[in-house]
Amino acid sequence: MDEEHSENSAPKQSGVPDVSDQIKTIAFVRQHTGWMLRLARCYMADAALAEDAVQSAFSKIFDRSDQFEGKSSIQSWMRRIVVNESLMLLRKRQSLKKEDSIDLWMPEFDDNKCRIEEPWSAIPNAEQLLMMSETRDIVMNAIDRLPDVYRIVLLLRDIEEHTTAEVAVRLEISVTNVKTRLHRARAALKTLLEPQMRKGGLR
Amino acid sequence: MAKTPWKRRIKGMMFKMPLMITCEVFEDFIIEYLESELTDRQQRLFEFHLNICRECREYLAAYKIGMETAKQSLSNEAIQLPVEVPEDLVAAVIASRNDR
Numbered sequence: 001m002d003e004e005h006s007e008n009s010a011p012k013q014s015g016v017p018d019v020s021d022q023i024k025t026i027a028f029v030r031q032h033t034g035w036m037l038r039l040a041r042c043y044m045a046d047a048a049l050a051e052d053a054v055q056s057a058f059s060k061i062f063d064r065s066d067q068f069e070g071k072s073s074i075q076s077w078m079r080r081i082v083v084n085e086s087l088m089l090l091r092k093r094q095s096l097k098k099e100d101s102i103d104l105w106m107p108e109f110d111d112n113k114c115r116i117e118e119p120w121s122a123i124p125n126a127e128q129l130l131m132m133s134e135t136r137d138i139v140m141n142a143i144d145r146l147p148d149v150y151r152i153v154l155l156l157r158d159i160e161e162h163t164t165a166e167v168a169v170r171l172e173i174s175v176t177n178v179k180t181r182l183h184r185a186r187a188a189l190k191t192l193l194e195p196q197m198r199k200g201g202l203r
Numbered sequence: 204m205a206k207t208p209w210k211r212r213i214k215g216m217m218f219k220m221p222l223m224i225t226c227e228v229f230e231d232f233i234i235e236y237l238e239s240e241l242t243d244r245q246q247r248l249f250e251f252h253l254n255i256c257r258e259c260r261e262y263l264a265a266y267k268i269g270m271e272t273a274k275q276s277l278s279n280e281a282i283q284l285p286v287e288v289p290e291d292l293v294a295a296v297i298a299s300r301n302d303r
Contacts (some may be wrong), residue, residue, distance in 0.1 A: 019300065029296045034286035039221060042277065051292050058296045075279050112205050112215025113225035118256040126271040139276040158270050159277045164238065184236040188233040190262075197265055 018063035029058065035075075036082050042155055043086035043144055049093075050086070057085040083160060087170070090148065091167065102150060105188035124200035135196055142192035150185035157182050206226045214256065228260050233266070 009046050017024035036057060040050035060081050074197045108116040129135045143151055156167045157178070164182070207215075218225045224232070232249045235241050241249060251259055275281060 022276050022301075027291050029300075032286055033288045033293055033296070034216055035282040035284075037292070038282050038284075038286060039277070051289070054292060055299065057218075059299060062300055070292055073279070076276075079279065084276050103239070107230060109227050110211060110215070110219070112207070112212065113227040113255070114211045114215045114218070115226035115258040115262060116211075117262050119257070120261045120265065123261065123264050123268060126268055128277050129268070129273055135272065136276050136281070140211070143273065154273070158302060159274055179234045179238075186270055189271070189273060190266045192267055193269045193272060194265065197268065 006027055009042065016061060016068070019062070026079045032075075032078065036078070039079065039082050040086050042140070042159075043117070043152065044090060044148075045082070049089055053082065053089050055087040056089075083156070087152070090152065102147060102184055102188045105191040106184065107187055107191075114135065120177075120198070120201060122201035124197060129193075129196065129200050130202060132196070135200075138193065138196050142189055145192060146185055146188055150181050152190065153178055153181040154185035217255075218252075220249070221246065224252050226252075226256060226259055229253075229256070233263065237267075 019025070033054060036054045037050060040053040040057075041047065043163065044050050044053070063080055064081075068074065108133050110116055142156070152171065153167060156170060157164060158161045162170065164175055164178050167182075168178045171178070177193070215225075217223060229252045231248060232241060232245060236246070236249050253263065
């Protein structure tokens, strides 16, 4: 099979080009490299490693193009492969086992176990925040600052929308551990995005 | 050390009363609340605290908006933004494709 055929008759050019078609292959690689690299960079801080992930993702995509069943968009299918390859490389580096501290970004409580939280005048929603052009870069930077063990859980659970149980299986850790890391990652994200949220609330 | 504001001192006393939870316990319940895994009793305690504690209410709202903003920043559509494609990577991918 040289082209993907889906039931909902997806346009032919959205499929993976055949190896013999050099021009289409180059166009395909150029079309997808940008977002694949951006996604891989979320998983690993090391730019060279992210490029390795994209390269091995492409070879999986070419090798397995006949396995794409058209149940999701081609981008979603390719996205899963990029995530898999990124995780594989991270696992090889053993960085998923590293436990870095993110205590600095955790919420604060006083001696009475009461939360210490600066009052908010208004909290903008995600759409309002994303209308501020710099928000995306701030989010990327915040995700980048999370240690691997927290970042990966956050990405798989909240961004790729796997269930907590699925993330536990993928990362070979307990469900409780996923929840703990996820909560801490989200709490850290809130702290890191807070200056932008407060700025957005004033607009 | 700065003196604890009186409002928080009062809250601290209040949260020790029966059927109340402290902000720290509220914090521990958040993940299970969002996964709908709290027991009925925990759910009631959590929601009651949410109603009476402005700090926790605002904290949780900001926490959820952080999650949502991250999700939307990395959606299929959002990551498609034009970017300068590294030509050496494209060349490497094509070369390894041609070697097969």
